[in-house]
Amino acid sequence: MNTRQTVAPLDATDIEDVEARVLADLVDRMGAVASEELTEGGSPARLVRVSLPDGPDQVVKLLVDLPGAVDGHDLESFRVKIRQIEKVRRDAPELRDVYTELSSEFYGDEWAAYTMPFYPNRDIAEPLRRGEAPGERYETELKAILSDLIGHGYLRERTPADRGQIADIHGDRLSRRFWLLRQYLPAELTEADRITVNGVSCRNPLELAMRVIEDPALTAGIDPPHLFHPVHGDLNTRNILVTDGDRLAAGGGGYRIIDPRGTLDPWDPAYDLAKILFSFTVWDPGLRKGFDMASTADGWTVAIRGGNYPSYLEAAHGLLPLMRSLEPFREMTAGDPGWESRYLLGHAFHLLGEAACRLSDIKKRTNEDDDAALSPIDLAQGHYLYGVLFLENAVRQLETGGAVSQHEALRLLG
Ligand SMILES: Nc1ncnc2c1ncn2[C@@H]1O[C@H](COP(=O)(O)OP(=O)(O)OP(=O)(O)O)[C@@H](O)[C@H]1O
Ligand SMILES: [Mg+2]
CATH class of the missing domain: 3.90.1200 (Aminoglycoside 3'-phosphotransferase; Chain: A, domain 2)
Incomplete structure (x- = not known):
């Protein structure tokens, strides 16, 4: 089921801080527990694998807007990604079993997130x-x-x-x-x-x-x-x-x-x-x-x-x-x-x-504690x-x- 929810905007200015707060809030609202961060991506999005009390693991993908991000890495493109997943799944039924699913989407003023099943791969x-x-x-x-x-x-x-x-x-x-x-x-x-x-x-x-x-x-x-x-x-x-x-x-x-x-x-x-x-x-x-x-x-x-x-x-x-x-x-x-x-x-x-x-x-x-x-x-x-x-x-x-x-x-x- 695809649920859409709007949440009050956060006023924190530090992006990592906003990410941590939004992620904690989303995981909490899903009734889930975060288990690992997925770091293979090439973008500013944050991806976290979570486990749910019932049902298979999910992935939460969050993008907090960064002023000056290049096109393709900005919040608007991220929102369109979600629409594109829906479009492909709708237009091409033969691809539904091999294209990413979309479980839920969440929006704030300066961020967007979606969830999908975790695919062991x-x-x-x-x-x-x-x-x-x-x-x-x-x-x-x-x-x-x-x-x-x-x-x-x-x-x-x-x-x-x-x-x-x-x-x-x-x-x-x-x-x-x-x-x-x-x-x-x-x-x-x-x-x-x-x-x-x-x-x-x-x-x-x-x-x-x-x-x-x-x-x-x-x-x-x-x-x-x-x-x-x-x-x-x-x-x-x-x-x-x-x-x-x-x-x-x-x-x-x-x-x-x-x-x-x-x-x-x-x-x-x-x-x-x-x-x-x-x-x-x-x-x-x-x-x-x-x-x-x-x-x-x-x-x-x-x-x-x-x-x-x-x-x-x-x-x-x-x-x-x-x-x-x-x-x-x-x-x-x-x-x-x-x-x-x-x-x-x-x-x-x-x-x-x-x-x-x-x-x-x-x-x-730059603040990442990762030498x-x-x-x-x-x-x-x-x-x-x-x-x-x-x-x-x-x-x-x-x-x-x-x-x-x-x-x-x-x-x-x-
Ligand atoms: N649903 C999933 N199940 C298992 N692994 C996943 C899933 N989604 C993402 N991953 C892992 O996390 C990595 C990064 O995810 P993704 O490709 O969505 O983000 P990104 O490349 O950082 O972002 P973007 O291109 O949207 O800016 C993937 O390459 C993959 O290894
Ligand atoms: Mg990717």
Whole structure:
């Protein structure tokens, strides 16, 4: 049952204090006991697993508004997330058993929360981190999941797209967030015309974003001709939870998709599938291991600390062939010759967008009593350096040949 309740606004100014009070109040009103904090997320939201006197465990997800949060991490997007979960569950009945449920929602003036069942799980990428080859489980699992999401989800709605989608979605997002990067990263990385990363001389990414916005001809050939049902919008590997590997291998469920972006409008699936690629190339290994970075006379170097997981690199290279082998994917991308280029350009923009996200909740987390935590500025800078490198490569390929090749792009991973 979905219950909505409004509670009087809290006047505390300290966000962690507000979080603690709201969480305690919600858990109390549910008659529950908090058992663990879930920390795998990549956002300022707080997630707590709770046990109830009767019935299975639930998860409470709370977002207290942080003034200045980047779009996508703000309270309005969080509220739309809840509507998007309802929309997907309503529009796509075939996905109801594999998409997150919504138990209750709660609102205050400067916060919102929802609850869902706790799903015992491993994320789809977990076997790869332990060194398992992609062919053992991951590929079969992802094929089944993407076939469902595309066949029963994205393909449910297909509408002609206005021109200039790439400029609107990616170019604008980076130019809107750039002030945050300027505030925390060294000026030589954000102000210089040229930035050398891993031996490659790159243009300033804001300049490239403006180029994408101001020169529609550059991306006209790879803009999406159609948009599809907004099934997700933030399809990173930590939002794909495997709940029953045997069932999933047999192709009958056994997973849950959680945490959509918060969008109700027709959507470009290339954006979502590039998030899976970005999870393997930089995001997930970077957040788990950190980055090694140095500034030398020859420019900057960046690498995942200790190296990426070998099976992640294999999965990154194999994602396009895996998708191409799926019939629903071929149906969705027929008549869209720029799909692969857009996916690779989107991957480059995701790296830069994430750099700003790492900084968006920095004020909120600085009091955390956790010396082992990786610095948000380092995480932002690692994503930024990789983003500079991949965006230069993608834009240069577009300028010279009108398309972005995966072979050329993923070579940057070494
Ligand atoms: N219902 C659930 N059952 C089990 N684990 C969950 C559940 N919801 C979330 N988790 C775990 O917590 C992590 C973070 O949750 P979630 O993805 O909803 O938040 P987020 O990525 O921090 O937030 P957002 O993208 O909304 O800003 C997930 O990656 C997953 O590991
Ligand atoms: Mg998430």
